[in-house]
Structures are given as C-alpha cells and as structure tokens.
Amino acid sequence: MTNLSTRADQLAAFDRLLTIMDELRAQCPWDMKQTTESLRHLTIEETFELSDAILEGNPEEIKKELGDLLLHLVFYAKIGSEEGNFDMASLTNALCEKLIRRHPHIYGDTEAKDEEAVKQNWEKIKLQEKGNKSVLGGVPKSLPALIKAMRIQEKARGVGFDWEEKSQVWEKVEEEMQEFKEEFNADDEKEIDREKAAAEFGDLLFSLINYARFIDINPExxxxxxxxxxxxxxxxxxxxxxxxxxxxxxxxxxxxxxxxxxxxxx
CATH class of the missing domain: 1.20.890 (cAMP-dependent Protein Kinase, Chain A)
Structure with missing residues (x-):
C-alpha cells in the first residue's frame, strides 16, 4: 500500500497541479483552445472510465482515472476564472458552505439518528435551496433511463413517498409482470400493440428497479x-x-x- 501523505503534502501537490494548469493554458496549443463545451464530452468519457475501473476493483486504475477527472475539474475552474465567473477558491468555498448547510446534524442542532434521516434532511434542504416546485426537479434530464429511475425513486423516498415493506414492492413487480404478459403473450402469435406493450414493459422495469432499491442492490x-x-x-x-x-x-x-x-x- 502506498504511504499516505500529510495534509501539507496534499496541499502542495494540489498547488503544483494548479501551477501546471496555468502553464498549460498559457503555452500549450491544445489546452489554450479548450472551452467548457469542448471538454464536456471528454469529461463524460473520463467518468465512465472511472466507473469501469471501480467495477474492475483495480486501485491503480481508479487512482489514474481519478487523476484524469481531477484535471478536468481544475481545467473548468481555470476557464471559469478567465471568464470572470468563478475560480477554484470560490467554487471550493461554495461546496464547503453547501456541505455545512446540508449537514445540520453535524454543524447545527438538527438530529439524524440514521442514514435514512440524513437523506431526508438532504433532500428537504436541497429543495429549499434550489426553489424547485417539484422534488424531482433536481434529477438531470440527460441521465440514462435506468439511473434516472433510481434517482426519481430515491428522491420520492426522501420526502416520504415510498412503499413501507419490500413485500408490497414485490407484489407490484408481479402485478406489472402479469400486465406485460397480457400485452405480449409469448405463446400468442397474433400482432400486438407495441406501443402499449412497451409502456407495460417500462412499468415492469421501473418496479424491478424499485425492488432492487429495497433489497439494497444497485440495478445499474x-x-x-x-x-x-x-x-x-x-x-x-x-x-x-x-x-x-x-x-x-x-x-x-x-x-x-x-x-x-x-x-x-x-
């Protein structure tokens, strides 16, 4: 195992990275040309590469991919400072303030006895901060459908809209399976209403994702x-x-x- 560095070493390493970013932005033709828009698809790719490394359980690859992602974060902060919108200090301080605000059980007088209470507090505070009319307003529209279903269900649970027992969720899975079978009977060769069958299949997937959440399985x-x-x-x-x-x-x-x-x- 690699020897862990001191806080001073970590700060020095981060300062070195910021200095290198300044130099690359000023001298490298490729780095000088980049914008937030041009980096966007590369950042998404780096995130998926990190995901692959995590699934493979490879610490060295995880470290490498985290480094690539950190570079992107520093890059965005540099561009933000050039445009006069934000810099590494302002975005980091904003993050710190948000973490303090959303953990009132640590930095305030709110009580949270378990993980579920923490999640519920987080969602309520987030809703107040963003001024969303819907608790689901914070779910990114561009999320892949399976992950979006997970986040929708988690956010609904955060405000108390959820099943009480996993047996109830499984009953819903069986109900949706039966409805899908009625729309798309494998033994029946007659033409089906594909739009309606697709809707029933979507309901079935949504209920399976819900059940996975109840038994602590990440369906993705x-x-x-x-x-x-x-x-x-x-x-x-x-x-x-x-x-x-x-x-x-x-x-x-x-x-x-x-x-x-x-x-x-x-």
Missing part, C-alpha cells in the same frame, strides 16, 4: 456486471470456436451451447 451495477459476464463468456465462445477452425456463423446453436456451458464453468 448489477446489469453492468451481467454485461461483463456475458462479454467474457461470449469471447470464450469465439476463441474456442476459432481454435477449432470454426466460425460462429457456421455453427448451430447446439454446437455453440457446448462452448457456452464450458465458459460458465470458468
């Missing part, structure tokens, strides 16, 4: 782990077929199942 992470598992097994299938001089396109499903079952045992 669960699905991504399944994606990675499928990729690993499928690539094993491809490699095994290649070693036999075969192409997947020329194999029957039964032949592919042999290698697939081998992959499951790996």
């Amino acid at each position: 992470e669960a699905l991504e782990r399944t994606n990675l598992k499928f990729i690993k097994r499928f690539q094993y299938l491809e490699n095994a077929a290649r070693e036999q001089g075969k192409s997947l396109g020329d194999m029957t499903l039964n032949e592919m199942d042999v290698y697939w079952n081998e992959a499951k045992g790996k």
Whole structure:
C-alpha cells in the first residue's frame, strides 16, 4: 500500500497541479483552445472510465482515472476564472458552505439518528435551496433511463413517498409482470400493440428497479456486471470456436451451447 501523505503534502501537490494548469493554458496549443463545451464530452468519457475501473476493483486504475477527472475539474475552474465567473477558491468555498448547510446534524442542532434521516434532511434542504416546485426537479434530464429511475425513486423516498415493506414492492413487480404478459403473450402469435406493450414493459422495469432499491442492490451495477459476464463468456465462445477452425456463423446453436456451458464453468 502506498504511504499516505500529510495534509501539507496534499496541499502542495494540489498547488503544483494548479501551477501546471496555468502553464498549460498559457503555452500549450491544445489546452489554450479548450472551452467548457469542448471538454464536456471528454469529461463524460473520463467518468465512465472511472466507473469501469471501480467495477474492475483495480486501485491503480481508479487512482489514474481519478487523476484524469481531477484535471478536468481544475481545467473548468481555470476557464471559469478567465471568464470572470468563478475560480477554484470560490467554487471550493461554495461546496464547503453547501456541505455545512446540508449537514445540520453535524454543524447545527438538527438530529439524524440514521442514514435514512440524513437523506431526508438532504433532500428537504436541497429543495429549499434550489426553489424547485417539484422534488424531482433536481434529477438531470440527460441521465440514462435506468439511473434516472433510481434517482426519481430515491428522491420520492426522501420526502416520504415510498412503499413501507419490500413485500408490497414485490407484489407490484408481479402485478406489472402479469400486465406485460397480457400485452405480449409469448405463446400468442397474433400482432400486438407495441406501443402499449412497451409502456407495460417500462412499468415492469421501473418496479424491478424499485425492488432492487429495497433489497439494497444497485440495478445499474448489477446489469453492468451481467454485461461483463456475458462479454467474457461470449469471447470464450469465439476463441474456442476459432481454435477449432470454426466460425460462429457456421455453427448451430447446439454446437455453440457446448462452448457456452464450458465458459460458465470458468
């Protein structure tokens, strides 16, 4: 394990990064050209790369990707200072004030006995700060649908709108499954109303995400782990077929199942 540095060392390292950012912005043709708009898609990419490293459980990659993301934060602060909008000090102090404001159980006289109480206080204070007419107003519109569903449900829970027991949530899952089956019966070959079936399928997914939340499973992470598992097994299938001089396109499903079952045992 890497020896942890002192607070003085951490501050010195951050000061060094700010100095390098100043130099790059003044001298490097690429860095000089960047804007908040041009950095935006790169920041999103860096965030997903950090997510990959976290899922892989690789500390060195996590450190590397966190460094890349930190560079972007410093970059945005530098551009903000050039435009006279904000700088690293003002945005950091604003963050500190927000953290103090949203933790009245630490910095004030509010009590919060558990994590759930902290979350509820956070959402109530956030709603007051932003002046949103809806508690859901703070959910970013561009979030992927699965993550957005999670955040919608979490925010609704933050103001007390939620099921009381997980058994109630599972009953809702079964209800939605039945409604979907009625719209899209696998044994029925007649043409279906796809728009209505899609709506029912969306309801089913939403209820499953809700149940996952109740049993403390992050559905986004669960699905991504399944994606990675499928990729690993499928690539094993491809490699095994290649070693036999075969192409997947020329194999029957039964032949592919042999290698697939081998992959499951790996």
